[in-house]
Amino acid sequence: MRLRSLLFVPGDRPERFAKAAASGADAIILDLEDSVALANKDAARAAVAEYLLGDREVVTLVRVNPLDGHMTAADVAAIAAARPDAIMLPKAEGASSVAQLDTILRSETARDASLPPILPIATETPAAIFTLGSYREAKDRLLGLTWGAEDLPAAIGATASRHEDGSYTSPYEVARALTLFAAHGAGVAAIDTVFPAIKDAAGLAAYAARARRDGFTGMMAIHPSQVAPINAAFTPAAEEVVRAQAIVDAFAANPGVGVLQIDGKMVDAPHLKQAQHILSLAD
Numbered sequence: 001m002r003l004r005s006l007l008f009v010p011g012d013r014p015e016r017f018a019k020a021a022a023s024g025a026d027a028i029i030l031d032l033e034d035s036v037a038l039a040n041k042d043a044a045r046a047a048v049a050e051y052l053l054g055d056r057e058v059v060t061l062v063r064v065n066p067l068d069g070h071m072t073a074a075d076v077a078a079i080a081a082a083r084p085d086a087i088m089l090p091k092a093e094g095a096s097s098v099a100q101l102d103t104i105l106r107s108e109t110a111r112d113a114s115l116p117p118i119l120p121i122a123t124e125t126p127a128a129i130f131t132l133g134s135y136r137e138a139k140d141r142l143l144g145l146t147w148g149a150e151d152l153p154a155a156i157g158a159t160a161s162r163h164e165d166g167s168y169t170s171p172y173e174v175a176r177a178l179t180l181f182a183a184h185g186a187g188v189a190a191i192d193t194v195f196p197a198i199k200d201a202a203g204l205a206a207y208a209a210r211a212r213r214d215g216f217t218g219m220m221a222i223h224p225s226q227v228a229p230i231n232a233a234f235t236p237a238a239e240e241v242v243r244a245q246a247i248v249d250a251f252a253a254n255p256g257v258g259v260l261q262i263d264g265k266m267v268d269a270p271h272l273k274q275a276q277h278i279l280s281l282a283d
Helices: 014-021 038-052 072-082 095-108 132-141 151-156 170-186 201-214 224-233 238-253 269-282
Strands: 005-010 027-031 059-063 086-089 118-120 144-146 189-192 218-221 260-262 265-267
Touching: 005 014, 005 224, 014 027, 014 038, 027 038, 038 059, 038 072, 072 095, 086 095, 095 118, 095 132, 118 132, 132 170, 144 170, 151 170, 170 189, 189 201, 201 224, 218 224, 238 260, 238 269
Parallel strands: 005 027, 005 218, 027 059, 059 086, 086 118, 118 144, 144 189, 189 218
Antiparallel strands: 260 265
């Protein structure tokens, strides 16, 4: 499953679901958490469940409410029978949170049915930072890992997570990097967080390019206009594909050789692995 772009949609705005699915996003996230007011939670659950029972155009996740808020069970009860493709879990705190959500899912899922995979938002509480390595223990239950740069500063009383130019301050660079390594350590998709400035197209393109450069495999979006730039950033350019193919072909033509020269540059096993990865993204 390729997840370059994952687009959030408020769960109480069903008139937007089809538009989001047609945006070009690889997945949509129907949100029951932050974008839905408490008074609208039941209406959002009903709307999401109804949509899930129809024909889906793209991979469809549901973001439930956090485990400590006593609404997760109601969310799962409303949507489990409609079989979402995955569940996004906010304010997750490691493998124990995955296990806790699984307990809730089992209570609402037919005995012979498989449980949907889980995409934790892995950095939204201070304690969560110290549990990132534990996701490897739950890797078979994960769709990927992602992080957030809004709830964590609020939780610790920070005034902001970004400098004036939009770059992250040091604590949140750490949270981002640890999520990246935790995802790859578990062998699952590493999904970067949202870019909140909807009208800053250049900033979004630069942010998404940096995310791919650093090793993220995809990124979340909060507006349909962000989908195309994100998809472009996580799709290798033609010249990248050509060079990657040349590296793969060179090693295939020289079996048993550990180091080669291509266009005057040394390439070895890490370059071959990177080239194979680029070709997989191009496919």
